[in-house]
Amino acid sequence: MVGLEYLAKYPFTREASGYVAQLNINPVDLITERAYLNTRERGKARVFESLEFGLIQNKSSEHLTELLSYPFARIIVSLVNDRYLIRRYALAEAKRAYGFLINEDTNRLLEIAQRTFGLNVRLVEENLTLPFIFKMYFTDYLNLTENLRAIEWKLINRLLVKGHVLLRKREFARLISENLKRKTERELPLKLDRKLEAHYENIVQEVHRVLIERKPSMEVFLPKKAEIQSSPPCMKSLLGAVQAGENVPHQGRFAITAFLLNIGMKIDEIIQLYSAFPDFDEKKTRYQLEHICGLHGSHIKYAPPSCSTLKTFNLCLDPDELCQRIKHPLTYYKLKLSGTNG
Ligand code: SF4
Known part of the structure; x- marks a missing residue:
């Protein structure tokens, strides 16, 4: 059983989405109700910080606010529906998650990798292999690292035991965050009810304005x-x-x-x-x-x-x-x- 603090830290997990689903919150209420004012602010910050800085700062907000700001941000990004924004946002969420994962308990990391991402990964039993804590079947490893350019990720530079690649905690956290980035890019834009567009019009236009300001500087x-x-x-x-x-x-x-x-x-x-x-x-x-x-x-x-x-x-x-x-x-x-x- 996990608490709200955990769900707020990892809003992309199965547990977190299950928790949010059973709250049964109408997305229209999220944008209109006074009770969700802080959620809106934090959700907007998630999107704008991704766009401006390529990362999301970890500000202390109340756990439920932090958790709900995640689906709120994903709704905004989906309604704007711009590939550059989606990539930028996915990258920023992945970096935010990495900041937590790197300090996470070993079993928790394993649980997230298996339950949320379905990764074929286990703990290393052999004591002699420290500092390697995790092992991942090499085909999964190859699939996950195909976009990672640093030389340390090349299979030829990895330690393999019976078809499994050995991983340090830092490396494993990095692979989970990479997986999150890819999952987010795959999932967005969400299929949303068209009626939502009218309710979210102001915030969508606000994001568009920032996108337009940024794009000329990229295309200059x-x-x-x-x-x-x-x-x-x-x-x-x-x-x-x-x-x-x-x-x-x-x-x-x-x-x-x-x-x-x-x-x-x-x-x-x-x-x-x-x-x-x-x-x-x-x-x-x-x-x-x-x-x-x-x-x-x-x-x-x-x-x-x-x-x-x-x-x-x-x-x-x-x-x-x-x-x-x-x-x-x-x-x-x-x-x-x-x-x-x-
Ligand atoms: S590689 Fe694919 S997307 Fe690119 S030009 Fe050829 S068919 Fe089109």
Whole structure:
């Protein structure tokens, strides 16, 4: 049996959603009733802090307020329905959770991983393996770490025992938070009753205003020559992830970089794009870009991968009607630009 403090800390768990469901609160009451004023304030803070800072600060609020502010924030994000906001919000909720998970009791961590995320994970029985506390079956591990770029996550750098990857507590907490980020991105936008839109109109407009203010500053370095809006869905999605400072797998980084270079973006402009990453290294990034441009080594200018290659890396994202008729992202771009896509 868990208390309200726990549910407020981990509002994404099965226990928390079960608790909120049995309260049977009408989402209209959440936005209109005076009793939920603090919930609204905290819920708005969750969304705005995600957007502005990419994280949610842990302010002390009453446990029930904190818990209810989570579904409230998810309703707002769903009604705004913007992929950039969803990614930003998912990332911020994951970082907030990590702050708690890292200090959590071992059994609690295990419980969250198994009950909420259905992870195939167990405690390490062998005493000799300290500081490794958890073990995860390697296929689950590979699936969970596919977007994590740091070298420490590569399977080749991990300790394996009978098909299980051994994990330290800090690493395990990080994987749970990564799982939360992906789950949030998958679940949002929620399917909501259209009637809710009128009740939430003011707050949705407020979020839109901040989004618009932020987006020009993100797009300021997109060159006039490259018509980003004519890019295929996969490239738009990868670009959005890069702009949000998210982990983008190596193949994804290569694909978007080669694509941008091929449609006329300058090396310096792409460097500026990547400068938002915490592990940004200008010298290394410049060298890699020059390599893709053919200025080093084989002197081959690389094109982005074809659609079939992107599909094998699960990077064919949200294909649209035009995608049915092309085999390469650059063909999509050219058809859109020339207006012969109809
Ligand atoms: S079909 Fe090709 S261009 Fe379209 S989203 Fe998939 S990979 Fe991108």
